[in-house]
Amino acid sequence: MAPRHSGLWVSRGNAEMALDQPQPAAASYEQACQCDPGNADAWVGRSRALFKLGEDEQALDCLEKGVALDDKPPFLAELMRYRQKQARWDDLPALWARVLAQLDEHNAYSMAFPMLAHPGATGADLLRSARACMAAERAKLPRPLPARPKPPEPVPAPAAGRPLRVGYLSGDLRDHAVSYLLVGVFEAHDRSAFRVIGIDACAKAVSDTPMRRRVLAAFDESIALGRCTPEEAASRIRALRLDVLIDLMGATGDGQAGVPLLRPAPLQVTWLGFPGTSGMDEIDYILADRHVAPPGSEGEFSECIVRLPDTFQPNDSQRAISPAVPTRASQGLPESGFVFCCHNNTYKVLPGMFDIWMHLLHRVPGSVLWLVNDGEHVWANLRAQAARRGIDGGRLVFAERCAYGDYLARYRLADLFLDTLPFNAGTTASDALWAGLPVLTQTGRSFAGRMAASLLHAVGLPELVTQTADEYEALALRLATHAQELAALRQRLNQQGRASALFDTARLTRHLEQALLTMCQRQQQGLPPQGFDVPALPAA
Template identity: 45%
Template sequence: MEPNETAERATALHRQAVAAHREGRIADAVPLFQQSLALRKDAEVYLDFGALLAALSHWAPAGAVYAAALKLAPGSLDAHYGLALAHHAQGRPAEAEPHYRTVLASCPGLGEAWNNLGVALQEQGRPGEAEAAYRAALRHQPGDAGTWKNLGVALEGLGRSAEAEAAYREALARNPDHAVTLNNLGGLALAAGRLEEAGAAGRRMAALNPADRLAWMLLGNAAHAAGRWAEAVRVNAVAVRLAPDDPAPRRNLANALAVSGRRVEAVAEYRALLGLRPDSPAVAVELAVELCGLHDTAGALAVLRGVIGRHPDHGAAWRVLGRVLGRALAGGFQPDAALDALRRAVALDPGDRAGWEDLGAVATLADRIALSIEALRRVRRLFPAYNPALAQLVQQQRHACEWRDLPALESDLIGRMRAGALGVPPFGLLAADTAPADQRAAAERWARQKAEGVAAVARPAVPGDGRLRIGYLSADFHEHATAYLMAELLERHDRAGFAVTAYSTGIDDGSPMRRRLTAAVERFVDLRDRSDLDAARAIAADGIDILVDLKGYTAFARTAILAARPAPVQVNWLGYPGTMGADFIDVILADAVTIPPGEEGFYSEAVLRLPHCYQPNDRHRAIAERTPSRAESGLPEDGFVFCCFNSPYKLTPALFDVWARLLRSVPGSVLWLYAGNPLVAGNLRREAAARGVAAERLVFAPPRPLAEHLARHRLADLFLDTLPYNAHTTASDALWAGLPVVTCRGATFAGRVAASLLTTVGLPELVTESLEAYEALALDLARGPDRLVGLKARLAAARGTSPLFDATRFAGDLEDAYRTIWQRFGPAGDRR
């Protein structure tokens, strides 16, 4: 074919291709363009062919075609623009950028090109330059909603949220139904805490397109932030149905289920999410947290060790591993592995508050007080306003008798609590200078936190046999102070009138006490490895009438079990000397001394008083026949022995002032204390020296088996009680061993227990009403040995006659109380 004929033929094919394209006959147009170009390489043909391929989103061949056009016509702005679009659409914004700039250098009035350049710059992480490009675009196309939206994205990336919001609103003014802009504006509202506005944006998006997963995700995030957990689960589930292979909505659903307390479903969603993102350490860690919440320690550890094996520098995985191992301390785990994991976590992320907090918590459980204090102080430095760390630091310094800055810390904590602070454990306030109203306020806030997301379990109708079904819930059914007090009571319960079940959430230490407690009740149920929900369901399935909580807010409490309301009547007794402030606890058992008439308003529970001391005692507590010598016990051969075997956290600087004056006033006397942590002895000896008392006048008693511990009370002359938190079990031990106790009546339940014990045992004259009177009485007794002899004789007689040591009488009184409770609080129509 002649050259002219070839050119004419190529031109004709080009015209036919363009016509086919305009008429929508793409299958005809493509080969026509190809045939034309085979005959003659022409920039115009390449440009028209590129436009067709771009319209089809066939960006790779479109880019090749535009590049060919550019070789033939290096100055072609159309070729530059087409190639820019092709590079950009294929995810290569850096290659697109110079072509956009070439176009704009010649045609600066092209608003669309400025907008596209802005997008390319934004995608390269250059939001400042992107902002300039978008503003240039808006000078030429001020009504373009998409450009206003893009400007908002750039401003948001620059941290200028208010300006970003204004830009989004400009976009919506021009296109009220633009879903992406609605979503972005909703996200800003959510971040600013304007939850209703965020929800409105999500609802508008869903109305425009019910299949828009982003709409449902925004609704889910707004509901989550507002604490509307059921709604968050519902709307996130819609998002997952719309996009089952998208990890983002599935993770939101898993998180919503987790915070709702629906751990089994959360675990299933996290596992599904790992199927989509199998190497996501964050998701695996979240799964482990939920498994731990289900008390599946083995499953949680397996997940975490797998994560650490693949990601050895993932700090959160080490932190949660340490937390899981720490929680397992109650099951007999050794603390070293937990502490090692947490040390690794804080080394990897020294600015992570949670890591230091967990290190402090596990060190506390492991009785590594120095490490705990160090970790909690680090939390305080990182986040001075964080209340839980301050509360735990105060408690740990009490345990160590580290008083140098304790008054200031305690004052700060009480001030925050009175200002309505959350995260202040009520138990720590019992040993502080707080009023009953303070303790109720803190307990109510704590109870609400513990009950958050906990739904009541169903209580099926369980046929009975006419007996009241009593359940005791505790983690202390082993060698523990609570068990020492109530073992005989459990044995003395009237099985003709009461069906008694013990629900254990603590360790089985294999001790004689564990065996004794197991035999003492009709049924002994181990719930240690059951989740809170499963444990509550098990109790409900047993048809328990009255569930008695023996833990309150002390260590290893399982408050969420009680929050699920497994029993129609729930009682706070023995383990926690104060109100629980919870609407799921109906009654607190006390006596007329611990809660005097007129103070009922300080308790959220109804107050029911036993006729004598609320605290039971076990007459079978053995006292070793052999009394150790003074030398064996580290005591001087001569001299008066004041003693206090209370936990060190109950000691206070003000009380220690009194004790130091007693030692100075009684020559040759010593103060015999429980050793506790090794820090205690050093700190107290320093405090003694500061008060003019030689360090050697403080003697520390190491732990001993109970029978031997009781026997060494014979070496002491007088037990000095603590305030504001009295001796409880330790006072009972002293009285049972024949050692008089001097106490000062406090302002709260925790500070009146020793007064109740002494009144019941027949020694009310040992109860004082002020620290001045307490000091005077102790000094008088130390200088009057004959009077002490008389008191010890009366105690010896009381062992066989006092209601304090009469477990049979106590069991009868307690059973009368249960009948009264059932009559007053049991379900109507089922009171027997």
């Protein structure tokens, strides 16, 4: 009826993307671009489909065209994220300034995650961004929104009555970092006091892997939301008659991240999947610790802060490392020479930290920097950036993606893990520590920038937490040039690390359970949510 109507082609592409069909979606958006080259939504939609298809270079070019036509904040945030992802750093400072200046204007949910890697954003900025995102998301939902549900029945002490019904909402109950961290907690819950319910929010088909089977087997019951509206998802969760819903997605959620806005449970908690505030008034608590949410940071969160005593991050003490450690030569690393390592995603690697890393390569002869291979264009851009700083691009080595156990074993080839800022390593840091590789971090100004500090304190290596860029560079240089000092740190990590609080799954689970009981007891007493610190169990 209207084959030259650009907006209709965009709508078709949006529908195909919602059905996880990026190939036809890309074709639909391309038609929209041909019908009206001035349609910014068509160019941005096409870029999103191409990113899904792995055509990153072409996708970024389309995104640039879309932003040139309409520089609204969500488009700018996407451009920032994908320039960082591809290490295309020209004009980044100007882009960062534009994003920060428009933080409160016509915000969208898609901005929340990219903002974690914005080097100029404080914790207060991230709260403003999250609140604006949630306001836009809330406006899409039916009116009036549901009131806070009443508890399904009085919540007695577990020994005297029924177990608390705790639901875990996640789109990552599969081979994903969230499951690698949490599966041991699901298994370790005290079944006399808690009934553990999995709520699978993944809308795509998921492979039947050993991790997927282990996660699902750890739940007392589970449901799969599949492709449903937030209203349908909330209704199905409400039917579970939960006492507490723990949202493990936040702004990483694909399609169901706004479900807590509909209040399907009487108490709602955010944890782990998104390292920061949700910006939702409907979420009562965030699980944190004294490092990621230090006293005085309450103004950075829309939730009440519950501080776990050791660390915010759970870990599975059963994660297996492949017994065969590859050779350095097989990974493209030199047989001798110091190996600095950072296996964080490339979007976390920013020019300021890269400058420090290049200083280190210059001052440590024969050293290399071992990074993740995020594609040919990415490593070409990073090598070009190294060359601009007077470093041979060949001293940057790129690790291919591989099976999880092999990836852990590979850390044993490196000498020192260099963390990123403002978005620290989370799971990646605990992976390195589990494999016996010391991690050096600099503390940032937000939850996401303080994660590695939490892990290093919990594993017993607080001296590897620095406060300034100068301290970070000086300590990295010292460790790279004083072999005995680094060897002593590594020995401590290998002797004590796995017995530390960071990897004590049962201990963290007991602390988590105490937190949940306290939340529910407050509610049953008619008290509003209020932050508190969970008392530490005696050391083993």
